[in-house]
Amino acid sequence: MNVTLDKTDNVSAVLNVSIEENDYKPEVEKKLKEIARNANIPGFRKGHVPAGMIQKRFGKQATSDAINDIVYNAVVGYIRDNKLAVLGQPVPVDVKELDLDNQKDFQFQYLLALVPEINVELNKDVHIPYYKINVTDEMVNEQSDKFRERFGAQVPGEAVEPNALVKGSIMELDAEGNVKTDEDAIQMINGIVAPMYFKDKAEAEKFAGKKIDDKVVFNPWKTCDGNPAELSSMLGIDKEKAADVKGDFEMAISEIIVVRPAELNQELFDNVLGKDAATDESQYLAGVKTMIERDLEQNSKYVFRADVQKYMTEKYGNMEIPAETLKKWLVATNEGINAENVDTEFEKMLPSLKWQLIKERMAELCEIKIEEKDLTDFAKMIARQQFAQYGMTNVPDDTLEEYAKRILADKNYRPRLIEEVGDSKLFNAVEAKVSLDEKAVSLDEFKEIAQNL
Template sequence: MAVVTRENVGNLQDKITVKLSKEDFLPSFEKSLKSYAKNATVPGFRKGMVPSGMIKKMYGQSIFNEEVIRTASRELENYLQAEKIAIFAKPMVASDASPLALDMAAPADVDFAFEVGLKPDFAIPAIDSKTSLTFYKIEVSDTMVEDEVKRIARRFGKAEDKDAIEQNDDIAYATIVPADASGNPIEGAEKIEDTSVLERYPEKLRDMLKGKKAGDSFSFRPTDVCSKEELAAFLKNIIKNESAAEQTFVFNLTKAGYIIPAEVNETLYAQVFPNAEVKDEATFRDMIRKELDREFTRISEDRLNSEMYEVLVHKTPFDIPVPFLKRWLKEGQDQPKTEQQVEAEFPSFEHQLRWTLISDKLITDNKIEVSMEEVNQDIKGRVLSYFGMENDDDAPWMDGYMQKITKDEKALNETYQRLMFDRLFGYLRTAFSINEQKVSEEEFFKLKDPHAMHHHHAH
């Protein structure tokens, strides 16, 4: 009969020892050996007719090892379930355990020592005290509506050629080519074709382009023409290579152009809102105002969600078994990691782990649930809206599609997680004390980022 003992070896870290007597694993070893013999294929013997002595000689020791380890793991699992012990990750062989010496020819009692990291019990003070947070309601001003009308008119406008680049809203049609330090294009290097409104470029590059005509070219390095703030976006969006800050490029202006904005009339209303009957400019502007309000509400809600997340992660004090988790990160993965990798990854791992523990507790304590039916309805709704349909009467193919999607575990899991977190954050809005404050767009984007406001862990 297996005997399991448990001792504390560190903060939220226990050592669990499973003592097996040979009676615990010998019967199942014999059984495994017989079943292996039935299916073994050995040259010179018919399947299932290999003598058991031969099977034992050839494969016995490895089957024996597997059976002993499997028995120990099963006893450990049963113990953890019976004692209701909530652990992180999976048990690991104790770091001070002696190497196992298992011998099929002389089966003996054997001890297995495991280490487990224990999940902490904790309260969530921010929820218990209904912490106060602010929902910043961005007011949509007449200027914002006017700017949006102009942007839309340009988007649906018509591009015309012009002699030279003069203003920030002119268009530069360019080919950008990697070059050597002297400005000679590198043979075989991939060209970047770019068409951008001048104001998308870094300020120094804009100045260099003003007055340039089709056929003009010059060389530059991103690091010389970008401010620190501009560099990352320029490399990502225009150069399409985030490590090319020091590279020299030749900028060839192939054409200069400008946009003639579309007229603000019924043709434009129908292009922007094809599913609505918009007859006059007042209605058009009113609909734009509502669209902007919807978009800004979404941005404000994202900010509030971020702040609730950060407050919960950083203001919920509890310990975690750091040495165990670092060891698990280092040795317990498919690919072992170095000490340096573990130290570099641990802060973001800990941040995510804290959120997982807190969100799991909130979901369990408040019985937040999402049914399979809701997952399917959500997927169906998203597919219909993608095709611009109201209901699936117009989509006879929907049943076949849904049968296929129910076998796609990744799609189902992603939808389930999204709905679960929507529901969790919906609950959190009632659990915190939320005050609404009206702000202008400018004031909103000057607010401090929630992550920066709360980035010290409470332990």
């Protein structure tokens, strides 16, 4: 067997495979022996079918399978051994049935789309803007108020406030506005509603300022845009029945629960920042500011990545792409792509393909490697953020470790984590290699910059 490569241009090549009978004959004999051991043919015991009959019935198929297997392995092996960087997969030049009656030796050809050479430069001569968001006292105080509310106490209230929970009986009304008393009437004795979360603010306003023993007529359907799950929970009925409940209800208020913000004391400081991270209000506010800056830094990095992509694609995007070979590969491997729409589909994928090639070259220059510890640390960060959403800011490390293992065990989620970790390491490395043109901006200015990306 002989395998040779003919380059047709800088990014395209033809791989030629010549195979003779002696190359595939041993594999054919092996396949026929396997068939003979397992074939069930009427009139013969299993494993005792004459070799001539096996050859007659299965010889062509075994020969075809053996040739295809050998040629495929030869193509893959040549690409691997010669370290060819290939886009997509090899595309057969001519697909037709083998003429085994008249031929013993065969020639195969495969089109290869080669990765173009990209001479990316990453040094201090490369200037990329980097926007840092100014954290104002107003932003710090607003975030502090949110923490105080999160860690505040729920206490009985005299009147319904914007953040109040309202308890009481919820009774279905008829068309005349009277409480229904028939057997099918919906009556929730121990009901609870949270007007602050109502989708329809006009419905929430009906509860504003109401007191215990007051009655409020409202429409549960409007409070949640008819969401069956929310209606089912609010009214204590099945989701199937909830889908048809669109009328008014009356709520007789029996209890009002309001949130009183936590005091600015050591307990709050520890809950927000960790044990003894701050011992007075000034240290606490400084810690809150640092938290905001850390969170906003992720936004800065997001815009930085977009600016890097813009700079790199503008400078290196004019690369030579093996378009025709890639189009043939797309048609051969995608049911929804054919000769009529392949040009359009290829143009859609071209920008992302070019960026991926540039990014891979950047990763090579930066010598990016992803270790299992990198994935574990990233998964722990995700777990920590999830706990923080529920106000749990001091989760033990062993608990985070256990959650990280569960995240990484998800076979569907793991590849995405690998990509995210790789991107994070890459752009951190790019930050260190290029010149950052830092500019301090307000939050509103930053939002405008991000919207115009």
